[in-house]
Amino acid sequence: MSIFKGSGVAIVTPMKENLEVNYDKLEELINFQIDNGTDCIIIAGTTGESSTLTMEEHRQVIKAAVEFTRHRVPVVAGTGSNCTKTAILLTQEAEEDGADGALIVTPYYNKATQKGLISHYSQIAAETKLPIILYNVPGRTGCNLLPETVATLVKENDNIVGLKEATGNLSQASKTMALCDGNLELYSGEDGLVVPLLSIGGQGVISVIANIAPANTHEMVMSYLNGDLERARQLQLKSLPLVDALFSEVNPIPVKKALNLMGKNVGSLRSPLCEMSEEAAAKLEVAMREYGIL
Numbered sequence: 001m002s003i004f005k006g007s008g009v010a011i012v013t014p015m016k017e018n019l020e021v022n023y024d025k026l027e028e029l030i031n032f033q034i035d036n037g038t039d040c041i042i043i044a045g046t047t048g049e050s051s052t053l054t055m056e057e058h059r060q061v062i063k064a065a066v067e068f069t070r071h072r073v074p075v076v077a078g079t080g081s082n083c084t085k086t087a088i089l090l091t092q093e094a095e096e097d098g099a100d101g102a103l104i105v106t107p108y109y110n111k112a113t114q115k116g117l118i119s120h121y122s123q124i125a126a127e128t129k130l131p132i133i134l135y136n137v138p139g140r141t142g143c144n145l146l147p148e149t150v151a152t153l154v155k156e157n158d159n160i161v162g163l164k165e166a167t168g169n170l171s172q173a174s175k176t177m178a179l180c181d182g183n184l185e186l187y188s189g190e191d192g193l194v195v196p197l198l199s200i201g202g203q204g205v206i207s208v209i210a211n212i213a214p215a216n217t218h219e220m221v222m223s224y225l226n227g228d229l230e231r232a233r234q235l236q237l238k239s240l241p242l243v244d245a246l247f248s249e250v251n252p253i254p255v256k257k258a259l260n261l262m263g264k265n266v267g268s269l270r271s272p273l274c275e276m277s278e279e280a281a282a283k284l285e286v287a288m289r290e291y292g293i294l
Contacts, residue, residue, distance in 0.1 A: 006039030
């Protein structure tokens with residue numbers, strides 16, 4: 001049984017002017033997402049600025065997302081860390097607070113070996129009943145989950161069920177799917193490669209663009225899964241200029257700017273992230289207008 005099929009939004013963490021978490025705005029954003037067809041809320045991930053949340057905030061943000069979602073769609077909590085014990089604690093807290101699954105990024109900075117990655121994830125899996133989605137984004141972590149490693153983890157741990165694939169390497173993703181032999185829930189972690197990942201057996205996306213275009217992102221995935229490949233292709237190609245603009249600076253800088261341009265008032269970013277450059281922001285606004293958001 002899949003945690004979800006379709007479009008999962010890697011939702012931003014809105015901030016007040018003093019950079020405290022704005023929980024009222026988070027509830028508003030979650031309702032906006034669900035009203036527009038989003039199939040899953042992914043909270044406290046990269047796009048949610050998890051790296052600058054305190055441990056207390058991290059737990060409270062997840063707990064709030066579960067409360068605000070009210071079981072209308074699943075909530076997947078980002079609970080990864082470069083410390084195995086910390087990742088275990090975060091995952092256990094998310095389970096206690098009602099999350100439906102955990103998204104666990106590969107350890108960053110440590111540059112663990114593949115043996116170390118197997119040990120890291122297996123230790124976490126042994127300490128929770130939550131279904132786990134592995135998150136492979138070597139461009140941010142300096143660490144790559146190889147296909148053989150994913151296959152070993154899926155085979156040896158019943159609750160390691162999925163992979164957020166954000167390598168940009170379709171060959172690696174295809175090999176991973178082949179080695180897992182139908183036992184892996186694959187989610188695109190690249191908004192520009194959703195349809196290609198679906199074509200090798202993926203069942204959805206964990207998306208940044210869904211923050212600002214939730215209905216179209218949901219429609220793109222479900223069109224493909226329901227057999228309307230042409231509509232899915234059209235929506236994927238239409239999104240590419242906007243995707244480029246949303247990743248012209250490091251995520252989540254542009255998507256927070258985009259939400260503010262839409263009047264969502266999600267606030268600024270915690271240091272060391274900073275506001276988008278004027279030049280890049282101008283290009284983002286053009287892309288949003290051409291897409292039809294503004």
